[in-house]
Amino acid sequence: MTQDQWQGAGDRALLVLVTWFLTFATSKGWLTTSDVAQLAPAVVTIIGFAWGYWVNRPKAILQSAQALPEVKKIVSTDAAQIADADLPKVTAS
Numbered sequence: 443m444t445q446d447q448w449q450g451a452g453d454r455a456l457l458v459l460v461t462w463f464l465t466f467a468t469s470k471g472w473l474t475t476s477d478v479a480q481l482a483p484a485v486v487t488i489i490g491f492a493w494g495y496w497v498n499r500p501k502a503i504l505q506s507a508q509a510l511p512e513v514k515k516i517v518s519t520d521a522a523q524i525a526d527a528d529l530p531k532v533t534a535s
Contacts (some may be wrong), residue, residue, distance in 0.1 A: 453490065460485045 443451075464478040464485075473481070507513055 453486065456489065457482065457486050460489075 461478065461482045464473060464481055467473045468475055468478055504516065507516055
């Protein structure tokens with residue numbers, strides 16, 4: 443399986459778990475059934491947004507630093523960060 447397929451499967455599994463938890467909360471009387479239909483996709487979207495932000499954060503920092511005209515070269519010891527960034531000013535030390 444590719445990384446995209448794993449992420450898709452993880453997304454579906456997360457939606458199932460969130461739906462189960464919200465249904466459990468409904469059975470306890472904490473939520474109404476209409477709340478479940480609205481909250482399940484919202485919770486999964488928020489978790490996905492936070493995960494995507496955190497995973498792509500190092501790359502975004504490198505891109506921001508590279509965009510500065512006074513920056514000539516960025517040296518990093520994190521090979522995975524460099525490979526993922528694909529930026530011309532970034533080199534390994």
